[in-house]
Amino acid sequence: MQNGATIVGGNRRGNATNQLYDPNDLYVDDDQTIYIVDFVNHRIVEYKCGATTGRVVTGEYGSGNRSNQLNTPTDMIIDKEKDSIINCNYNNKRVVRWPRQNGTNGEIIISNVGYHGLTMDVDGFFYVADCDKHEVRQYRMRERQETVVAGENGEGNRLDQLHAPRYVFVDRDHSVYVSDGYNHPVMMWMEGEKQGIVVASG
Incomplete structure (x- = not known):
């Protein structure tokens, strides 16, 4: 059995650029750049492959509800077509798009929702897990349509x-996989379909 290696953080909890505080999610880009959703620090930090110090790419102005702030971010994806970061901003009840290059202000694309998890399918549709309303919704942003696809x-x-769904994944057949928070299965x-199938349980 091999041992794991720390590739990001490992310097106790904190808010320096070589520290994290309750990292909630991560995204690995094609060039092995790692993006960390740093929950308690209210930011997203980018680590280039092999780097020991990161760069704050969103949320560098502390916790808040201004367009240049995050408040308890929970999940994120990269929209390569628009070269942007999209994240769930839980306490602000919104999903925000940030330019990946030199972006200091975010654009609210979905608001007034208790979203926790976020993903995108091969057609570019968003799926978000709303742990307040206990459902997963699909958003077709160009058509301005939203559909409940689970719950x-x-x-x-x-x-x-x-019951409080957390994270969501969509496969190429558009099947939706949900980690069902307080019920504990996937x-x-x-x-x-109008009901789900248990594929993993604790």
Whole structure:
């Protein structure tokens, strides 16, 4: 059995650029650049491959609700088509797009929602896990359409319900995989289905 190696952080918790405080999610780009959602520090930090010190790419102005601030970010993706970072900003109840290069202000693209997890499918549609409403929604931004693709029946533990969903993944067949927070399994909802299937349970 091999031992793991620390590639980011490892300098105790803190807010220096070589420290993290409750990292909540990460994204690895094609060039092995790592983006860390640094939850308690209210920022996203970029680490180039092999670097021991990161660069704050969003949230460098502390916690808050201004367009240049984050408040408890939970998840993020890279939109390569628009060269931007999109993140869930939980306490501000919004999803925000930030330019990846020299972007100090974010653009709110979805608001007034309790989103925790975020992903994008091969067609460029967004999927967000709303842990307040216990459902996953698909957003087609160009058509300004939103559709509930998992949940929609309130909080609960039935196969047609979720309870505080956290993270979401969508495969090439548009099946939605959800980590169902307080129910503890991972659920799969096939496209168009009204209830999910347990694919992993604790």
